[in-house]
Structure formats: C-alpha cells, structure tokens
Amino acid sequence: MAATGVFPSSYQNPNLQFPKPLSSSAVVIIKAPSTKTKKHSTNSIRCEITSTNNWTVEPDPPVHFFNNNNSPEHLPVRMASESAVKKVCLFYCAETKELAQKVAAESDGIELRSITWRKFADGFPNIFIPNAHAIRGRHVAFLASFNSPSVIFEQLSVIYALPKLFIASFTLVLPFFPTGTSERMEDEGDVATAFTLARALSNIPISMGGPTSLVIYDIHALQERFYFGDNILPCFESGIPLLKTRLQQLPDSDNITIAFPDDGAWKRFHKQLQHFPTIVCAKVREGDQRIVRIKEGDPKGRHVVIVDDLVQSGGTLIECQKVLAAHGAAKISAYVTHGIFPNRSWERFGSDKGAGNPEQGLTYFWITDSCPTTVRDVMHNPPFEVLSLAGSIATTLQIN
Numbered sequence: 001m002a003a004t005g006v007f008p009s010s011y012q013n014p015n016l017q018f019p020k021p022l023s024s025s026a027v028v029i030i031k032a033p034s035t036k037t038k039k040h041s042t043n044s045i046r047c048e049i050t051s052t053n054n055w056t057v058e059p060d061p062p063v064h065f066f067n068n069n070n071s072p073e074h075l076p077v078r079m080a081s082e083s084a085v086k087k088v089c090l091f092y093c094a095e096t097k098e099l100a101q102k103v104a105a106e107s108d109g110i111e112l113r114s115i116t117w118r119k120f121a122d123g124f125p126n127i128f129i130p131n132a133h134a135i136r137g138r139h140v141a142f143l144a145s146f147n148s149p150s151v152i153f154e155q156l157s158v159i160y161a162l163p164k165l166f167i168a169s170f171t172l173v174l175p176f177f178p179t180g181t182s183e184r185m186e187d188e189g190d191v192a193t194a195f196t197l198a199r200a201l202s203n204i205p206i207s208m209g210g211p212t213s214l215v216i217y218d219i220h221a222l223q224e225r226f227y228f229g230d231n232i233l234p235c236f237e238s239g240i241p242l243l244k245t246r247l248q249q250l251p252d253s254d255n256i257t258i259a260f261p262d263d264g265a266w267k268r269f270h271k272q273l274q275h276f277p278t279i280v281c282a283k284v285r286e287g288d289q290r291i292v293r294i295k296e297g298d299p300k301g302r303h304v305v306i307v308d309d310l311v312q313s314g315g316t317l318i319e320c321q322k323v324l325a326a327h328g329a330a331k332i333s334a335y336v337t338h339g340i341f342p343n344r345s346w347e348r349f350g351s352d353k354g355a356g357n358p359e360q361g362l363t364y365f366w367i368t369d370s371c372p373t374t375v376r377d378v379m380h381n382p383p384f385e386v387l388s389l390a391g392s393i394a395t396t397l398q399i400n
Contacts, residue, residue, distance in 0.1 A: 085107065085108060085109035085398070086109050086139060086397070086398050087109050087111065087138065087139060088109060088110050088111065088138075088139045088140070088141050088171075088397050088398075089111050089113045089135050089138050089139065089140045089141070090103060090104060090110050090111065090112055090113065090140075090141045090142075090143060090397070091113050091114070091115055091129075091140070091141070091142045091143070091158070091162065092112070092114075092115075092142070092143040093115075093117070093142075093143070093144060093145055093151065093155055093158075094117060095145040095147055095151070095372045095373065096143045096144065096145045096372055098369075098372065098375075099143060099369050099372060099388070099389070099390060099393075100112060100143045102369075102388055102390035103143065103390045103393045103394050103397075104394075105390070106390055106391050106393075106394035106395075107394045107397075107398070109398065110394060110397060113130075113135070114130065115127060115128070115129055115130075115158060116128040116129075116130060117154065125153065125154035125157055127154060127157060127158060129158070129161065129162070129165070132165050135162075135165055135167055136165065136166045136167065137166065137167070137168050137208075138167055138168055139167070139168050139169045139171075139209075140162055140163075140165075140167045140168075140169070140170050140171070140207075141170070141171040141172070141173060141397055141400075142155075142158065142159055142162060142170075142171075142172050142173065143173045143393070144159065144172060144173065144174045145174075145175070145176070145371075145372055146174065146176070146177075146178045146197075147176075147178070147371060147372070147373055152197075156200065159172055159201075159204055160204060160205060162207075163204060163205045163206060163207035163212060164205055164207075166208060167207050167208060167209075168207070168208055168209050169207055169208075169209030169210070169213070169400075170204070170207040170209070170212045170213070171212065171213040171214075171215065171396075171397060171400045172201070172204065172212055172213070172214050172215070173215045173393055173396070173397075174201075174214065174215065174216055175215075175216070175217045175338075175368070175369075175370035175371075175389055175393075176216075176217065176310075176337075176338045176340075176370040176371055177194070177197070177216045177219050177220070177224070178197075179193040179194040179196070179197045181194075181220050181221075181310075181312075194220075194221070194224055194227060195227050198224065198227035198228050198229075199227075199229070201214060201228065201232060202228050202229030202230075202231055202232045203229070203231065204231070204232060206231065211230075211231050211232055211233050212231075212232050212233065213232075213233045213235055213400035214228070214232050214233065214234045214235065215235045215237060215393070215396050215400065216234065216235070216236055216237070217236075217237050217238060217239055217337055217338075217368070217370055217389065217392075218236075218237075218238050218239055218240075218268075218309045218310075218337040218338065219236060219309075220309055220310060222267075222268065233400075235396065235400060237392060237396060238272065238337070239337035239368045239370070239387065239389060239392075240269060240272045240273065240307075240337075241272075241392070242366075242368065242387040242388075242389070242392070243305075243307070243335045243366060243387065244272075244273070246366060246385075246387060247305065250303070252303050252331075255301075255302055255303050255330075256276055256277075256302070256303050256304075256305060257276060257277045257278065257279060257297070257299060257302040257303070257304045257305070258273045258276045258277070258278050258279070258304075258305055258307055259278070259279040259280075259281060259297070259299065259304050259305065259306045259307070259320060259324060260278065260279070260280050260281065260306075260307060260308070261281050261283075261292065261306060261308055261316050261317065261320045262280075262281060262282060262283060262316075263280065263282065265307060265308045265309070266278070266280050268309060269307055269309075273307065277297065277302070278296075278297055279294060279296065279297030279298070279299055279304065279324070280294075280295045280296045280297060281293065281294055281295055281320055281323065282295040283316070283319075290319075291319065292316065292319035292320050292322075292323050293323060294323060294324075294327060298327070299324045299327050299328060299329040300327060300328035300329070301328060301329075301330050302329055302330060302331075303329075303330055303331040303332075303333065303363070304324050304329045304331070304332050304333070304358075305332075305333045305334065305335060305364075306320050306321070306324075306332065306333070306334040306335070307334075307335050307336075308334075308335075308336050309336060309337050309338065310336050310337065310338035310339075310340055311334075311336045311338075311339055311340060311341065311345075311367075312340045312341070312342060312345065313342070313345050313348075314341070314345050314346070314348050314349060317334055317336075317349075318348065318349075321334075321358065321362065322359075324358065325358040325359045329358050330356055330358070331352070331356050331358055331363045332352075332358040332362055332363065333362055333363045333364040333365065333366070333383070334349075334362055334364070334365045334366070335365075335366040335367075336366075336367055337367070337368050337370060338367070338368070338370050338371055339367035339368075339370075339371055339374045339375075339378065339384075340371055340374065341374050341377070341378075344377065346374070346377060346378050346381075346384070349361065349362055349365055349383065349384075350362070350383070351363075351382035351383040352383070353382070361383060362383040363383060364383050364385055365383045365384045365385070366384075366385050366386075366387055367384065367385075367386060367387070368386065368387050368388065368389050369386055369387075369388050369389055369390075370389060
C-alpha cells in the first residue's frame with residue numbers, strides 16, 4: 001500500500017518506508033531537519049496509521065513509533081486500498097433462476113436469496129419472502145422476467161414489497177421490457193401499453209437509499225426511456241458488447257460486415273458497431289407485400305451479420321437473409337438481444353451446417369438469455385447460440 005497526500009512538501013521523502021508489522025492504530029513521529037527561516041523550527045510530524053499491511057522502514061530519516069490512540073496532535077494518513085466489493089442480495093423469479101445462478105457465480109459479492117411462490121385456490125398469488133429481517137440494511141436486487149402477462153402481477157407484488165423492508169437500496173433487473181413494441185398510438189383508441197408498464201414501474205416505493213434503479217437491455221424504442229417518472233432511475237444497457245466479443249473469436253473476424261434490417265436498427269446500434277463495414281436494408285411495399293431491399297452497402301464475399309434488438313415471427317430477418325444471399329454474401333448470421341419467438345417461430349431458421357450456403361440457412365443465430373423460456377427451447381439447436389448477460393448484470397449490480 002502507498003500513503004497518499006498527507007505530509008507537507010518540505011517533509012516528503014520518496015525513500016521513506018514504514019516497518020512491519022504495526023498495530024492497527026499507531027502514531028508516527030517523523031524527524032525532519034529544522035529550518036532557519038522560521039523563528040520556531042518544526043522537527044517532527046505526528047500522524048495516525050490506520051492500516052499497516054506490508055510496510056518496511058529505512059533508517060533515513062529517523063522514524064519513531066508509539067501507540068497513542070487519544071493524541072489530538074496528528075495528521076491522518078490515507079492509504080490506497082482495493083475498493084470493497086458491494087454485497088448484494090439477489091432475488092429472482094422462477095423463470096430467471098438459471099440466469100440468477102450464473103450472475104451469482106460471476107461475483108463473490110452477490111448472494112442468492114429465494115422467494116416462495118405459491119397460489120391460493122382461486123389462482124391469485126400467495127407469496128412469502130423467507131427471513132425478511134435478514135435483508136434489513138442490505139443492498140437488494142430482483143431479477144425479473146415479464147415473459148407473459150400472467151406473471152407480471154405476482155412479480156410486481158414482490159417488487160413493490162422489497163423496498164419497504166428497510167433495505168439500503170433496491171435494483172430491479174428487467175432484461176427484456178416486453179411491451180416495448182407497443183409504444184405509440186397510430187389510431188385513436190390505440191393503447192400504448194409500454195407507457196402503462198413504465199408508469200407501474202415508476203411507482204415502486206422508495207427504499208432507504210432512494211429511488212429504485214431499473215436495468216433494461218436494448219429497449220425497443222429509444223424514446224421509451226422518457227416514459228419513466230422521477231421516482232425511478234432507469235439504466236439502459238446493451239447486449240452488443242457480447243456480440244462484439246463473440247465476433248472477435250470467429251476465424252473470419254476480419255471479414256465481418258454488419259447488416260441492419262431497417263433504419264431503426266441502424267440508428268440504435270451503428271455507433272457501437274461503427275468499426276465494421278455496414279449494410280442498411282429497407283422494407284418497401286409492392287402491392288400487398290413488404291419486400292426487403294439493400295439501401296446501401298455491399299455484401300459480396302462477406303460474412304454478413306444481421307443485427308436487431310428483437311425477433312418475433314422472424315419474417316423480416318428471413319427476407320434480409322434472402323436479399324443478402326442473392327447479392328453474394330459468403331455467409332449470413334444474425335444477432336438479436338431478445339429472442340421472443342412466439343409459437344416456436346425459431347423453427348423457421350435453419351443452419352447452413354458450416355457449408356457456407358447462405359441460401360439454405362444461417363451460420364450462427366446469436367441471442368441472449370433475456371427471455372429464459374426461449375433459451376430452453378433453442379438450446380443445442382443449430383444455428384442458435386446463447387450469449388449470457390450474467391457477467392454484464394453482475395457488473396451493473398456493483399454500480400447501481
């Protein structure tokens with residue numbers, strides 16, 4: 001350890017080291033040469049040592065040590081040390097149990113805590129938080145999955161209850177914001193359910209540490225960040241760093257081109273992927289059909305990776321695959337942060353089996369584990385490969 005900024009410049013000595021071991025509380029008197037420019041010379045400094053690991057002493061200048069916890073005449077010595085790991089109690093719902101275990105494995109500072117999820121005879125939730133007194137004064141987080149409307153109410157009940165248990169702070173991790181695609185009114189009478197959910201989350205009770213931190217990955221519409229009220233602190237993260245790391249591991253990493261299926265995907269992600277050549281596609285109408293065309297960029301001979309925030313039916317991605325293959329792409333892969341795939345629509349995507357036949361299928365289809373039910377469906381089914389958010393979530397919990 002090194003002492004920092006406590007001695008006057010006239011007494012600094014770069015060769016000074018302190019002996020070991022010392023008691024946890026000691027006072028140091030450092031003999032210094034007197035000065036003739038002052039009437040009263042100063043020949044010692046008294047300071048308190050609060051930590052003394054791995055210190056040794058050199059004889060020049062003379063240093064005397066003695067214990068004196070009550071001495072008022074001392075200057076504090078501040079020493080650089082490793083910052084303590086933030087201890088977090090992480091709760092989770094049934095759907096996110098596997099992801100929560102991966103998050104806890106990423107950091108010694110994360111402790112998993114379970115919740116008893118039961119139902120009454122009428123089907124309404126009957127929930128119990130075991131040993132609730134033990135989390136008083138602790139940092140608490142909840143890993144949620146609103147994968148269907150039927151589980152939102154029971155999880156909201158827990159989310160509203162935890163901050164009231166006298167906890168130091170509360171963080172809600174909701175990797176996928178499910179109503180993100182319903183963010184605006186196009187006709188009178190349309191209900192923007194994204195705004196409704198944002199209002200519900202904005203009214204989470206304040207904990208002892210202040211407003212709740214809300215962590216969301218790649219929210220669908222960028223303007224939705226303004227839907228949340230002042231009683232919550234939204235933290236918007238991205239899964240793109242996981243993709244970039246994976247692309248660097250590919251044998252043809254120097255031949256990657258990123259394709260965006262529309263202008264919206266380009267606006268969202270191009271700054272994070274700006275060091276790659278890019279292709280921008282656009283959807284146009286021809287009669288009753290929507291056809292994808294290349295707006296700019298050239299896929300010829302390249303391993304093209306289509307990037308978007310989410311996929312549902314997969315129709316747009318398949319049309320992109322077709323047009324890119326027709327324009328000479330050597331390989332085609334895809335990445336989405338949120339693989340929703342209702343009605344098992346993931347089955348529409350085949351694998352090229354490493355043969356480099358982009359007309360037949362994808363080389364890779366990367367998704368994250370933001371939608372746990374999808375992960376269980378596509379696991380071990382080429383071309384799908386899951387990039388886990390666990391490390392990113394563990395890091396985020398340390399700063400929220």
